[in-house]
Amino acid sequence: MNYLLKKENLPKFLELLKKKFDQVIVPVKNETGATCFQPYSGQEIFLEARTDFSAKEFFRPAKEKTFSFKKKNSSYEIKPEYDTAKKVLFGVRPCGTHALNTLDELFIKFFGEDQFYSNKRKNTTIIAFQCNKACENGFCASMGTSKAIGHDLLFIERGNDFFVRAETEKGTSLLDSALFKHTSDSEYSSKINCENELDTEDIEENLFSNFNHSVWKEESERCLSCTSCTQSCPTCYCYTSNDEFVFGSDNESERFRVLDSCQLQRFTKVAGNHLFRPSREGRLRQFVLHKFSYYKKHHCIHLCVGCGRCITACPVKISLVDIANKIQKHSLEESK
Amino acid sequence: MEKKKVKVGFFSLTCCEGCEFAVLDLEEKLLKAFDYLEIVESRVLMEKIKPAAVKLDIAFVEGSVISKHDLDKLNYIREKTDFLVALGSCAAIAGINGIRNSLPEGIQERMRQKAITPVKEKAYPLSSFVKVDYILNGCSVNELEFLDFLNKVLHGVIPKLEEVPVCFECKLKGNACLLLKGILCLGPVTYAGCGALCPSQNAQCIGCRGFTKDANFDSLDNLFKEMKQSKKERFNLFTYFNPLPKELSVLKEEK
Numbered sequence: 005m006n007y008l009l010k011k012e013n014l015p016k017f018l019e020l021l022k023k024k025f026d027q028v029i030v031p032v033k034n035e036t037g038a039t040c041f042q043p044y045s046g047q048e049i050f051l052e053a054r055t056d057f058s059a060k061e062f063f064r065p066a067k068e069k070t071f072s073f074k075k076k077n078s079s080y081e082i083k084p085e086y087d088t089a090k091k092v093l094f095g096v097r098p099c100g101t102h103a104l105n106t107l108d109e110l111f112i113k114f115f116g117e118d119q120f121y122s123n124k125r126k127n128t129t130i131i132a133f134q135c136n137k138a139c140e141n142g143f144c145a146s147m148g149t150s151k152a153i154g155h156d157l158l159f160i161e162r163g164n165d166f167f168v169r170a171e172t173e174k175g176t177s178l179l180d181s182a183l184f185k186h187t188s189d190s191e192y193s194s195k196i197n198c199e200n201e202l203d204t205e206d207i208e209e210n211l212f213s214n215f216n217h218s219v220w221k222e223e224s225e226r227c228l229s230c231t232s233c234t235q236s237c238p239t240c241y242c243y244t245s246n247d248e249f250v251f252g253s254d255n256e257s258e259r260f261r262v263l264d265s266c267q268l269q270r271f272t273k274v275a276g277n278h279l280f281r282p283s284r285e286g287r288l289r290q291f292v293l294h295k296f297s298y299y300k301k302h303h304c305i306h307l308c309v310g311c312g313r314c315i316t317a318c319p320v321k322i323s324l325v326d327i328a329n330k331i332q333k334h335s336l337e338e339s340k
Numbered sequence: 341m342e343k344k345k346v347k348v349g350f351f352s353l354t355c356c357e358g359c360e361f362a363v364l365d366l367e368e369k370l371l372k373a374f375d376y377l378e379i380v381e382s383r384v385l386m387e388k389i390k391p392a393a394v395k396l397d398i399a400f401v402e403g404s405v406i407s408k409h410d411l412d413k414l415n416y417i418r419e420k421t422d423f424l425v426a427l428g429s430c431a432a433i434a435g436i437n438g439i440r441n442s443l444p445e446g447i448q449e450r451m452r453q454k455a456i457t458p459v460k461e462k463a464y465p466l467s468s469f470v471k472v473d474y475i476l477n478g479c480s481v482n483e484l485e486f487l488d489f490l491n492k493v494l495h496g497v498i499p500k501l502e503e504v505p506v507c508f509e510c511k512l513k514g515n516a517c518l519l520l521k522g523i524l525c526l527g528p529v530t531y532a533g534c535g536a537l538c539p540s541q542n543a544q545c546i547g548c549r550g551f552t553k554d555a556n557f558d559s560l561d562n563l564f565k566e567m568k569q570s571k572k573e574r575f576n577l578f579t580y581f582n583p584l585p586k587e588l589s590v591l592k593e594e595k
Contacts, residue, residue, distance in 0.1 A: 036542065038516035057514050066512045226559040228528035230507035232517060249495045251487070252372050263512065269554040270503040284556070317511075319519040319528070320559055 005176065007168040007184040009159075014166070017183055018044050018094065024178070025129070026089040029062055031055045031096075041093070051161070053139045054097045054311060058238030062093065063104065063124050066263045070120055070245075075255035086119055092129040092178075095159070098152040098194070099144050099311040101132050103238035105154050109303040110241070120261070129174055130155040135196055141312030143200035143325055149309045151194040160192050167192060200312060200325050203332045208297040210335040211328065215289070219330045224288040226320045231265035233291065233314035233322075239307050242266060266290050292324050346397045346494065350382035350427075351417050353403030353410040354437055354463070359428035360384040360402065362480040366487055373487070376494050395420050398493065400476075402427040404437040405464045407457055418470040425489075426465065426472045429479040433550045435581050436479065437463035442579040442592075475501065478534055479548035479581065485533050502533055505552055506545050510536035518544060524564055524577055529555035546580045557587040 009017060021028045021044075028044040031051065039050050040057035074081040096104075104125070111121040132152035135144075144150040152158055156175030160167040168184060169192075170176040234240040244264045250256040264271055267288070272281040281287055299307035308324070315323045350360055361384065363370065379385055380396060399421040405411050418424055429435030440448055441462045452459055466472050476486055492499045506527035510517075518525040518539055526547040527539055538545050551557075557578075564574050575591040578584055584592060 034514055034516075036515045036540065037521070038514055040514045056516065061514075226556070226562065228505075228507070228556050228559055228563075229554055230505060230511075230528040232507060232511055235508070235511040249491055249497075251369070251491045252375070254495070265508065268504055268508070273503075317517065317520075319517055320563060 005170055005179075006187050006190055007170075007179055008162075008187045009166040009168050009184055011164055011166060013183045014049065015046075017181070018049075020181055020183075021092050021094070021178070024090075025092045027091040029059065029091060029093045031094075041096075044094075049095065051095060051133065054099065054135070054142070054313075056313065056317065057236055058103060058311070058313065059093055059096055059100055060103070060238050060240075062091065062128070063107065063121060064241050064243070064263070065261075068120060068261045069258055070261055071259045073257050073259070084119075086123045088123050088127055090127050090129075091124075092131060094131045095133045096130060096155075097133060097135055097311070099142070099147075099149045099309040100238055101130060101152040101155050102147075102149040102309040103311070104130070106239050106299075106303075106305055106307060106309065107241060108154075109305055114303060129157075129178070131157040131159060131175075131178075134158060134160040134192065134194060136161055138196050138198045139312065141200055141315040141323070141325075142196075142310060143198045143202050143312060144310040145196055145198045146200070146202040146204060147306060147308060147310030150196045198310075200315075200323075202310070202325050202328055204296075204306070205332075206335070207328060207332065208300045211293055211331055212297045214331045214334065217331055217334065219327055219334075220285045220289045223322050223327055224283075224285040227267070227284050227288055227322055228320060229267050229269070229284060229287070230319065231267045232317040232319065233324075234265040234267055235263070236313040236317040238311060238313070239295075239309060240265070242271070266294070288322070288327075292327055295324065296328060345376060345378040347380050347394065348377050349380045349396045349399045349417070349421070350385060351399060351401045351413065352383060353401065353413060353431070353466075354406045355403030355428065355430040355435075357384060357402065358480040362428075362483050363400075363486055365483045369487055373490055373494075377490075396422065398423045398425060400425045400427040401466060402431050402481075404430045404434045405460070405466065405469060406437055407459050409457065411460075411469060414466060414470055423473045423493075424466075424470065425474045425476055426467065427476050427486075428481045429477060429548050429550070429581055431466050432472075432475045432477045433582055434463045434465045435548065438465075438581070438583060439579065442575075442584055474498070475550075477531060477549040482534050482537075484535075502531070503552065503554070504532045505555075506530045506532045506534065506536050506539065506549070508532055509534070510539045512536075513540055515540055518542070519563065522567060524567065524569060524573075526560075526577065528560055529557060544577075546577065548581045551582050551585060555585070557585045561588055561591070 029041050030044045030049050032042050032047045033039050033050050039055040041059040069085045072083050111118040132155035156172045158169040242264050243261045246260045246262050248258050272279050295308040399417050426432040430437050509532040523544050525544045527545040529551050530545055530547045531549040531552055571591055
C-alpha cells in the first residue's frame with residue numbers, strides 16, 4: 005500500500021510517533037554544525053543528504069552499560085542491563101539500513117544473539133528515506149546498497165509530498181492517521197549516479213594478496229590516527245570492555261562496553277605492553293582489509309556500505325576507494 | 341566499618357594553583373571523598389598549614405620546577421611520599437611555564453637576569469628530577485578525571501593512562517571537525533581525557549594535555565601549511581604548552 009504525506013505535515017507525524025514510542029530518532033544538525041541522529045524534541049529535521057555521523061550510536065553506543073555487580077555476603081549479584089525501550093528511527097538512508105543488516109550478521113546470526121544489540125534492534129522500527137541524488141564521496145552504487153532493505157516504512161521525496169511505502173505490518177500500523185492519503189502510484193527509482201566508483205570484483209582476494217603493496221605506506225604517511233574514519237563509519241563496531249567502581253561504595257562495580265578504534269596504537273596493546281600493530285601503515289591496512297576482505301570471508305558480505313563518511317570525515321583526505329582502486333588496477337595489470 | 345584513611349597532600353611549585361581550585365569544583369563529591377581521605381597538607385584546602393613530617397600515601401604536586409627552591413621542595417615531597425602524582429600541565433610537561441623554553445635565547449637570558457629570585461636555565465616538569473608515579477594532565481586538570489583517579493586508587497587499582505587523542509573524544513561527542521572547517525587544532529596529537537572541552541565549544545585545541553606518543557607531527561604541520569599558516573603561527577601553536585617536537589625543528593630556524 006502506498007501513501008502520500010504532505011511535507012509540512014512531517015512534524016505532526018513525528019509528534020504522533022512520539023506518542024507511540026519511547027524515543028523518536030531523527031536526523032538533525034547539531035550546534036557544532038555536524039549532522040547526526042538525535043532524539044526528536046521539535047528540532048528542524050535534516051533531510052538534504054546523509055548525515056555526517058551514522059545512527060550507530062543507537063545500536064552500538066559509544067559507552068554502554070552491560071552489567072552491574074554487587075557483592076552480597078559471600079556471593080555476587082550480577083544484573084545485566086538490556087535496553088528494551090521502544091524506538092523508531094526516522095530518515096535513515098538506504099546505506100544505513102544496509103549497515104544494520106551487516107551488523108546483524110555478526111551480532112545476531114554468527115555467534116548467536118548478542119542481546120545488548122539485538123534487543124535494541126528488535127525494538128526499533130526503521131523508517132528509511134530514499135536518496136534521489138548522490139551524496140559527497142558516496143559509492144553506494146558500486147556496493148549495491150542504494151536500495152533500502154529490512155525497513156518498515158520507506159519515505160521518498162516527491163515535490164511537495166513524501167511518497168510513503170509500507171513494507172511490513174509494523175510499518176503499516178504507523179500510517180493509521182488522516183495525515184496519509186492513499187495513492188495508486190507505485191513507481192520509484194533508486195538509481196543513483198555516484199561520482200566515486202569502486203570495482204568490487206574479487207576485491208577480497210586482490211586486497212589480501214597485495215598485503216605488502218606500496219600504496220599502504222604512501223597513503224598512511226599522512227594519516228593522523230585521529231579515528232574520524234572509524235567513528236563516522238556506520239559499521240565499525242570494535243569495542244573494548246571497562247570495569248568501573250561505583251564511587252563511594254566498596255561492594256559495587258559496573259561493566260561498560262566502550263567503542264574503540266583500530267586506528268589507535270593502544271587498540272593492539274596486549275599484556276606486557278606489547279603492540280602487534282604499531283605502524284600506521286598496518287593500522288590503515290587493517291581498516292581497509294576488514295571492510296573488504298576479512299568480513300566478507302567470514303560473513304559473505306562486505307563490511308562497507310559505500311556511504312563515503314570516512315572519506316568526508318578525514319582531515320587529510322585519505323580515501324579507501326582510492327586505495328582499493330589502486331590495488332584493483334594493479335591486480336588487473338598483473339593478471340594480463 | 342571504619343577504615344584507615346588515605347593520607348593525601350597537595351603541593352604547589354611555580355604555577356597559578358588553578359588545578360587545586362579545579363579539584364574544589366567537585367564540591368559535594370569531594371566532601372564524599374573525604375570519608376576515605378585525610379588531607380594532611382594543602383595551602384588552598386586548609387585554614388592553617390603546619391608542614392607535617394608524616395609519611396604521605398599520595399602527594400599531588402602542581403607547578404613546574406623553575407628554581408632551586410622548587411627543586412628542594414620537590415625532593416622533600418618525594419622523600420616522604422609513596423605515590424607522587426603530577427597535577428596539571430605545569431607539573432607534567434612544564435606547560436605555561438615552559439613557554440619561555442622556546443623563546444629566543446637572548447630573551448630567555450634577559451628574563452633570567454630580571455627574575456626576583458635566581459631561576460634555573462629552563463622551566464622543567466617534575467619528571468626531569470624525580471620519579472613521577474602518575475600524571476593527571478591538563479590546564480587546568482579535569483576534575484572528573486581527578487575523581488576517577490581517586491575512585492580507582494581508593495579501590496586499590498592504579499589506573500592506566502588512556503592513550504587516545506582528543507579527536508577520539510571529540511568524535512564521540514558528535515562534533516564537526518575544526519580542521520575541516522579550516523581552524524587550526526592540535527586535537528590529533530594531544531592526549532584526551534578532557535572530553536574534548538575546547539573543540540566542543542568551537543575553539544581550537546592548544547595541546548594542554550601533552551602530545552601523544554603516536555603523534556604524526558609532519559602530516560599535521562603539512563595540513564597547517566596547506567591552510568596557509570605562517571611558520572611563526574605554527575611554531576607558536578605547537579609550543580603553547582609543549583616543547584617543540586623534534587620532527588618540527590625546521591619551524592624554529594625562522595625568527
